[in-house]
Amino acid sequence: MPQPDVRLDRVTKRFGDVVAVDDLSLVVEHGEFFSMLGPSGCGKTTTLRMIGGFEETSEGTIYLGDADVTDLPPFRRDVNTVFQNYALFPHLTIYENVAFGLRRRKIPDGEIRHQVATMLALVELPGYERRRPHQLSGGQQQRIALARALINHPRVLLLDEPLGALDLKLRKQMQIELKRIQTEVGITFIYVTHDQEEAMTMSDRIAVMRHGRIEQLGPPEDLYERPSTDFVAGFLGVSNLIEGEVAGRDDRFAAIRLPDGTVLRAPSASVNGAPRVRVGVRPEKLRVLALTDEASSAANGLNTLDGVILDASYIGVSTQYLVEIASGQRLVVYAQNIETSGAAEAHPDGQRVRLTWRPEHTFVIGAAPMTPSDEQPEGEIHA
Amino acid sequence: MAGWLRQHRGLIPYLFLLPGVLWLLVFFVLPMLAMASVATQEGTLGTGFRQTFNVGVFPEVLDRYAPHFLRSLEYALVVTLLTIGIGFPMAYTIAFRGGRYKNVLLLLVIMPFFTSFVIRTISWKFILADQGFVLGTLKDAGIVDEGFRILATPAAVISGITYNFLPFFVLPMYVALERIDYRLVEAATDLYASRLQAFLRVTLPLSIPGLFAGSLLTFIPAAGDYINAELLGGTRDTQMIGNVVQTLYIVNRDYPHAAAVSLILMVALLVGVVAYRRVLRGQELTV
Numbered sequence: 001m002p003q004p005d006v007r008l009d010r011v012t013k014r015f016g017d018v019v020a021v022d023d024l025s026l027v028v029e030h031g032e033f034f035s036m037l038g039p040s041g042c043g044k045t046t047t048l049r050m051i052g053g054f055e056e057t058s059e060g061t062i063y064l065g066d067a068d069v070t071d072l073p074p075f076r077r078d079v080n081t082v083f084q085n086y087a088l089f090p091h092l093t094i095y096e097n098v099a100f101g102l103r104r105r106k107i108p109d110g111e112i113r114h115q116v117a118t119m120l121a122l123v124e125l126p127g128y129e130r131r132r133p134h135q136l137s138g139g140q141q142q143r144i145a146l147a148r149a150l151i152n153h154p155r156v157l158l159l160d161e162p163l164g165a166l167d168l169k170l171r172k173q174m175q176i177e178l179k180r181i182q183t184e185v186g187i188t189f190i191y192v193t194h195d196q197e198e199a200m201t202m203s204d205r206i207a208v209m210r211h212g213r214i215e216q217l218g219p220p221e222d223l224y225e226r227p228s229t230d231f232v233a234g235f236l237g238v239s240n241l242i243e244g245e246v247a248g249r250d251d252r253f254a255a256i257r258l259p260d261g262t263v264l265r266a267p268s269a270s271v272n273g274a275p276r277v278r279v280g281v282r283p284e285k286l287r288v289l290a291l292t293d294e295a296s297s298a299a300n301g302l303n304t305l306d307g308v309i310l311d312a313s314y315i316g317v318s319t320q321y322l323v324e325i326a327s328g329q330r331l332v333v334y335a336q337n338i339e340t341s342g343a344a345e346a347h348p349d350g351q352r353v354r355l356t357w358r359p360e361h362t363f364v365i366g367a368a369p370m371t372p373s374d375e376q377p378e379g380e381i382h383a
Numbered sequence: 384m385a386g387w388l389r390q391h392r393g394l395i396p397y398l399f400l401l402p403g404v405l406w407l408l409v410f411f412v413l414p415m416l417a418m419a420s421v422a423t424q425e426g427t428l429g430t431g432f433r434q435t436f437n438v439g440v441f442p443e444v445l446d447r448y449a450p451h452f453l454r455s456l457e458y459a460l461v462v463t464l465l466t467i468g469i470g471f472p473m474a475y476t477i478a479f480r481g482g483r484y485k486n487v488l489l490l491l492v493i494m495p496f497f498t499s500f501v502i503r504t505i506s507w508k509f510i511l512a513d514q515g516f517v518l519g520t521l522k523d524a525g526i527v528d529e530g531f532r533i534l535a536t537p538a539a540v541i542s543g544i545t546y547n548f549l550p551f552f553v554l555p556m557y558v559a560l561e562r563i564d565y566r567l568v569e570a571a572t573d574l575y576a577s578r579l580q581a582f583l584r585v586t587l588p589l590s591i592p593g594l595f596a597g598s599l600l601t602f603i604p605a606a607g608d609y610i611n612a613e614l615l616g617g618t619r620d621t622q623m624i625g626n627v628v629q630t631l632y633i634v635n636r637d638y639p640h641a642a643a644v645s646l647i648l649m650v651a652l653l654v655g656v657v658a659y660r661r662v663l664r665g666q667e668l669t670v
């Protein structure tokens with residue numbers, strides 16, 4: 001088991017009446033790519049700034065390795081930050097920007113020259129030494145900000161939405177780049193973003209935050225496949241949620257009865273004892289079959305729901321269906337266009353269909369429904 | 384007209400500059416030429432002045448008023464250093480610590496401007512008078528000697544000028560500091576710079592445009608000042624070059640010499656400004 005690099009122990013941060021970070025504890029392992037994901041204002045930046053030393057904690061303790069750094073100023077902490085706006089020094093050349101940390105630590109000139117060259121090669125900008133920050137593109141500035149932080153070989157690198165200002169294509173490219181560099185240098189990254197796809201692509205583990213607390217923490221596939229709250233389910237993509245009642249369970253599966261009598265099965269482990277629950281399934285896990293005889297025979301051992309196609313939209317890689325089930329709820333289905341090349345020919349509007357999916361792909365969320373005031377990422381659909 | 388402009392787009396910036404250029408031509412360049420012409424004339428008010436292209440007037444006044452020139456530059460230099468010393472922390476505090484009181488604090492800085500320059504200087508004269516409120520009290524209490532005085536000393540003149548021109552330094556300095564992204568300072572401390580180092584390596588170099596503007600706005604009028612020297616000084620030992628010009632022009636009506644002195648002062652200041660700019664440019668580039 002690798003040793004933890006960063007440990008937050010019951011950390012709280014208040015700005016006047018606002019509780020930005022609320023009794024938060026977490027452990028980041030050595031060499032991990034750890035992301036904090038959450039909507040605007042959930043306390044991601046504040047948490048990162050407390051780790052960096054730019055913000056004092058109101059309560060709690062922060063450890064780097066074994067050392068309590070709660071009261072140390074930034075320049076005494078073995079962490080470096082890549083700021084959202086890059087914060088490159090406009091009056092210094094790229095060389096001096098990258099060399100800044102080494103100069104402050106009185107590293108000899110020859111050594112600095114060597115290390116700066118190595119870093120610029122790592123971020124694929126060799127030969128840019130004499131330029132000024134304003135002479136670089138956004139993506140290039142981003143790389144320099146990364147080089148300026150990494151050259152110090154900190155124990156932990158903190159990144160606050162470092163790709164936020166870049167366009168989509170460049171973002172994708174830099175995501176891969178960042179992951180490559182992180183693997184190459186083996187430094188622990190704590191990465192803040194509100195883009196779930198970005199977090200999923202790069203992270204070893206993700207903490208989904210909300211109202212200054214961690215809502216759920218785990219590897220990306222855990223969060224996606226088995227969200228434990230509807231907030232997480234909704235934040236990490238589209239999910240279909242159907243209310244029901246636990247009707248029984250065995251070792252592997254629990255049976256959940258919907259109000260209309262239909263029984264769905266979900267992994268037992270996901271049911272925590274609450275009688276009333278919501279059953280969830282991701283749109284791409286659903287199969288749409290025209291309601292014929294072979295459909296019913298193919299449904300053996302699967303969860304099934306019957307409904308009517310309300311709308312079909314062809315979006316290239318897949319076709320998106322909106323299906324109304326018996327209770328009147330609407331479910332979203334993403335169907336791969338393996339055999340078809342247009343929506344109409346597969347399942348026309350108004351067709352009666354059967355939706356099937358594997359019980360293993362079902363997740364269960366207990367607790368009360370969300371209050372309407374809660375923030376919701378765009379594009380989320382609640383069934 | 385519009386069609387013509389469309390065809391000559393490149394001229395538009397010059398058109399925008401035109402009013403300013405004309406203004407400067409009429410109110411700066413013409414008077415300058417007139418002054419140069421007056422300086423090289425000879426004669427008296429009684430007999431009339433004639434243009435003789437007497438360039439010898441420049442070395443002549445330079446030699447005669449050398450002490451005044453030097454004193455003016457010396458006072459202006461001390462004043463500028465004092466303003467930087469007093470004004471920089473002021474501007475820094477307002478810019479970085481002012482919070483929501485920023486505007487109130489700035490208003491306080493320019494508050495003295497609501498009263499005339501001369502009136503304010505005269506009130507200083509009253510306050511600092513030998514038997515005035517401050518010294519009178521101190522003398523009665525036996526804290527300072529009966530003979531102790533502030534008025535009519537270089538210190539009084541320098542203090543007065545410093546007081547009068549402080550806002551001219553604080554305002555541009557504030558603007559420059561205010562523009563600095565505080566995250567740059569955070570980035571510096573993140574990269575192992577102590578607070579002092581972050582100030583020296585980031586805040587200070589980035590505030591140099593303000594330092595440049597502010598110190599010039601103080602130094603130049605300070606070098607030409609004569610009100611403070613007259614009201615708070617008033618002795619031979621505190622006479623500045625501004626007093627010389629005033630005496631030559633208003634009292635002696637010796638227009639050629641007055642013009643020559645003014646021209647020399649102006650050229651000296653221009654040369655100084657260019658050199659100063661060079662020095663600060665260099666500063667900004669090095670780490």
Ligand SMILES: Nc1ncnc2c1ncn2[C@@H]1O[C@H](COP(=O)(O)OP(=O)(O)OP(=O)(O)O)[C@@H](O)[C@H]1O
Nearest residue numbers: 015018019020039040041042043044045046047194
């Ligand atoms: N200096 C401050 N003074 C007062 N309130 C603050 C301050 N900084 C942050 N907050 C508040 O703390 C909460 C968390 O802010 P934070 O910047 O950590 O959010 P975030 O998760 O980074 O959001 P975003 O995705 O928009 O960057 C917000 O409600 C914010 O208004």
Ligand SMILES: [Mg+2]
Nearest residue numbers: 044045046160
């Ligand atoms: Mg933020």
